[in-house]
Amino acid sequence: MTNANAQTVFRPREDASEEWLSALLDGELDDDEAGTVIGQLGKDARSRQVWTEYSLIGDALRGCVADTSALEQRVKAALAAEPTVLAPVARPTRQPVYWAVAAAAVVAITWTVLSVSPSNRGVQMAANTVSTMPQTAGVQTVADQEVASNDMAPYLAAHEDYAFMVAGQPDMHITPVSLNEGAQ
C-alpha cells in the first residue's frame, strides 16, 4: 500500500482508526502507512487513548504490566472491549523458501544427532572391548544396533527388582556378536 492509498483509504473515523492503530502495533504497515497513522496520533486525542490502551493490552499479554489495580481494571476493560486484538491475524507474507531451508536444517541436525548419539558411541566403544567372542563382519546397521540397545531397558528394570538397586539402570554398550551355536 502506498502513501497515497493510505491517505485516501485512511479515514479518521473511530472504528477505522482503531483498525489502523492495531495494524501499526502489529507491525503490519509499511513505512509510509505507519508515518501517516503516527501523524494522526499526534493530532487526535481519541487515537492516542486507543493507542495507549492497545499498548497496555500488549504489555499485559507479554506479562510486562505493573501490578496496580487501576491499571489492571483498565486492561481488563480494554481486553473485553477489543477481543479481536488478542488473536491478531498473521501477516500473509511467508515465503516457502524459508520453510525449505528450515526443513533441510532439521534433517541435517537430526542426522548429526543420530550419528553421534550416546547409544551409537556405546556400540562403537563396546566393539573395541569385547574379546571373549568372535565378531561378526559388520553385518549390523546402526539402526539395528540402536533398536537393540533400547530393547534392553525392560530387562534391566526387571533385574533391578532383585539387585538391590535404586539408582536407576546403568547405560549399556551393546554390540552384535557371533556365537558358535553349532552345539547350541
Next chain:
Amino acid sequence: MNWLVFLSLALAVPAWASDALPNSEAASWLQRMSDASRNLPYEGIFVMQMGDRMQTVQVENHPNGADSDSRIVVLDGKPREVRCTRSESVTLAWGANGQQLERRIGSRHFPDLLPGSAGRLVNYYTVQLGGTIRVAGQDCQVIELLPKDQYRWGYRLCAEQYTGLPLKAVMVGKNGRPLLQYAFVKVREGTSSPVEPVLPDKMPVDDLRPVVNSPIRVKQLPPGYTQLIAVKRKLPSRSAEVEHWIFSDGLNHISMFVEPAPQGMVSLKGEGSHGLMNLLTRKLGNYQVTVLGDAPSPAVDFVAKNLDLR
C-alpha cells in the same frame, strides 16, 4: 553438601588390612552382619553411588519375627518408595497419573545385602579383616570379600562394631575399582515411626506366575550360584509374557529372560558403562535368551552358554 565430599573421600581411600580370616571366623562375621541387617530395628539415610550417579535414600527396618518389614524412600528425583513385607515388596511411584504400584520380585536392599545363610560365602570368597574406620559418626570394622574366581565381583563391607550392622558396602570390580557403593550418612538403632510399613490395600494384579515346563534347561551354573526364582511376568514393550529366572551366589545376581525369538535376531553382548552390568543375548531354538547381571562377563557368558532345549 560437605558430607558428600567427605563421603566420597572416605569411600575412595579405604584402609584395608590383608590377613585372610579362618573360614569359621569369616563365616561368623558374615552371618553376624546378615542377621543384624534383618533383626535390628534401625532407621537412617544412606547414599548410593554408581559411576557418576548418586542417590540419597531413607530406610527404616522393623524386625518381624524371623523376617523384617522395611520401607525405603528415594529422596532424590522422582518420588519413589519401596515397601517390603516378608517376601513381598512393592514399588510406589508418583507421577503425572497419580500413584502407581508395581510388584517387585525381590525385597532386599542396603544394608540387607548378605544372604540369609551368609556363612557359605566363604567357599567362594576369601574374607579379610581390615581396620577400623568411621562411617556416619560410628566406628565400624572393615571386612573385605575377595572373589576366589572370575565369576563374581568382590565386596568391601564395614560393620558397626557392636551390632554388626553394615554401615558401608562397596561392590568391587577389577583392580579394586568401586562399581557400586552404599554408605549411611546418618543411622540410629530403633525406629521413630509409630507403625510398621504396610503394603497398600490395593496391590497390583499379580502377574508373576511360576515357570512350569520351560522350553529351556540350565545345564550348569557358575560355582556357588543357585537358582532363586523363575517366574513368568509381563515386561513393558513386550506383548507376550517373558520367563524371568534369577541366579545368585548370594551377592552377585544374574537374570535370564526367555521369550520367543523375533525374526532376524542376532546375538548381542553388552557391558554397563561403569563395568558393573554385563549382558549376552542369544538364540536357542525358537527362543531368544537374554542373560544379564551385576556380575562379571565370564559369569554371564557361563550361564548363556550352558543352556539346552528341553
